[in-house]
Amino acid sequence: MATVVRLTRMGRKKKPFYRIVVTDSRKRRDGGWIESIGYYNPLTEPETIKVDEDRLNYWTGVGAKLSDRVKRITKK
Numbered sequence: 001m002a003t004v005v006r007l008t009r010m011g012r013k014k015k016p017f018y019r020i021v022v023t024d025s026r027k028r029r030d031g032g033w034i035e036s037i038g039y040y041n042p043l044t045e046p047e048t049i050k051v052d053e054d055r056l057n058y059w060t061g062v063g064a065k066l067s068d069r070v071k072r073i074t075k076k
Helices: 053-061 068-074
Strands: 003-012 015-024 035-041 048-051
Touching: 003 053, 003 068, 035 053, 048 068
Parallel strands: none
Antiparallel strands: 003 015, 015 035, 035 048
């Protein structure tokens, strides 16, 4: 199974926030996920980012790829 760490959209119309999740790469953006490891809110000033670094390191250690946006957010 190819896993990827990416964002899934939450919130309501015009007020998005995102969960940082580990999911199967073949699933849709908002489809089921394996584990939620943080969140990202671009609307606050400054942007709110919370990531469980231990779990992120675990998943990248076992072969999960980071999406471009998650790479930029976490600066890995």
